[in-house]
Amino acid sequence: MDGNGRWAKQHGLPRVIGHRRGANALRRVVRACVQRQISVLTVFAFSSENWQRPETEVKALMVLFVHSLRREVEKLHEAGVRLRFIGERGRFDAALQHRMDAAERLTANNSCMTMVIAVNYGGRWDLTQAARALAADVLTGRLALEKVDEHALSSHLALADLPEPDLLIRSGGEQRISNFLLWQMAYTELYFTQTLWPDFRVDDLDQALAWFAQRDRRFGRVESTQLRVECA
Ligand code: FPP
Numbered sequence: 001m002d003g004n005g006r007w008a009k010q011h012g013l014p015r016v017i018g019h020r021r022g023a024n025a026l027r028r029v030v031r032a033c034v035q036r037q038i039s040v041l042t043v044f045a046f047s048s049e050n051w052q053r054p055e056t057e058v059k060a061l062m063v064l065f066v067h068s069l070r071r072e073v074e075k076l077h078e079a080g081v082r083l084r085f086i087g088e089r090g091r092f093d094a095a096l097q098h099r100m101d102a103a104e105r106l107t108a109n110n111s112c113m114t115m116v117i118a119v120n121y122g123g124r125w126d127l128t129q130a131a132r133a134l135a136a137d138v139l140t141g142r143l144a145l146e147k148v149d150e151h152a153l154s155s156h157l158a159l160a161d162l163p164e165p166d167l168l169i170r171s172g173g174e175q176r177i178s179n180f181l182l183w184q185m186a187y188t189e190l191y192f193t194q195t196l197w198p199d200f201r202v203d204d205l206d207q208a209l210a211w212f213a214q215r216d217r218r219f220g221r222v223e224s225t226q227l228r229v230e231c232a
Contacts, residue, residue: 001022001025001026001043001044001045001171001197001200002170002171002172002173002174002196002197003018003171003172003173003195003196003197003198003199004018004019004021004022004196004197004198005018006018006172006196007021007022007196007197007198007199008021010196015057015060016056016057016060016061016064018198019060019061019064020064021198022197022198023064023068024198025197025198025199025200025201026043027072028200028201028202029041029200029202029205030076030081030115031079032202032205032206033113033205034079034080034081034112034113036205036209037113038113039113039114039163040113040114040115040116040162040163040165041113041114041115041116042086042115042116042117042118042159042165042181043115043116043117043118044118044121044178044180045065045117045118045119046061046065046087046118046119046120046121047118047120047121047122047178047179047180048087048088048120048121048122048124048125048179049122049179050120051091051120062092062093062096065096065119066095066096066099069096069099069100069103070099073099073102073103073106073107076103076107076115077106077107077110079112079113080110080111080112080113081107081110081112081113081114081115082107082108082109082110082111082113082114082115083103083104083106083107083114083115083117084104084114084115084116084117085100085103085104085116085117085118085119086116086117086118086119086121086126086158086159087118087119087120087121087122087125087158088120088121088125089119089120091120092119092120100119114162116159116162118158118180118181121158121180122179123177123179123180123181123182123183124179124182126157126158126181126182126183127153127157127182127183129156130153130154130156130157131153131156133156134148134152134153134156137152153183154183157183157184159181159184164184164185164186164187164188165181165184165185165188166188166189166212166217167188167189167191167208167209167212168180168185168188168189168190168191169191169193169205169208170190170191170192170193171193171195171196171197171200171204172194172195172196172197173192173193173194173196174192175190175192177190187217187219187220189212189215189217191208191211191212193207193208
């Protein structure tokens, strides 16, 4: 969800207003994804590197997260959305951690769409914590060294129980992954748009989905496969 800061600058507004408009854009997109029977939506809300932003901006983002959770969780629950947070949440203050835990508990049995919110997340952090867990399994004898393979490593990653992403949408014009789901995006289709996140509308989402539908996905093989759509 890139481009909040530039959107604010273009409109002569403080960056925090860009983030607030970004939260509005996210609300539109989530609603549209449920309607379009997307089974998993993962958003990158705060990276491990974002702590390096000015303290005022970090504080404003934390306030926005708490406020958004307070405002949205019940509505998401009613819409059948299961919420999950990935990342190192121990660094957030207790009230925010409590809201994340409560939102996960409340929505745990919902099955229409899983919304994953990556907070204090980094793809390298994810791989490192998975490697550490794997090493612990070997050290304690739960796993033989010969059994360390791709499956064993990926079973410790943050999204282990969810399918790998089919499509990445990055707004704001940059064409890079920025330490997002590094392992999980091995075969993800990458879609970049100049649109700044606060301006991202349902039409932009539909354009990205139409682009995705034209992709020939071979996963290193010759024949292509189709996107699965599931909503229980
Ligand atoms: C990147 O834009 C955006 C962020 C670091 C924050 C994303 C947060 C939201 C959209 C708020 C809503 C989220 C939730 C989960 C309620 P940037 O600030 O890097 O923009 P720039 O590249 O133009 O400076």
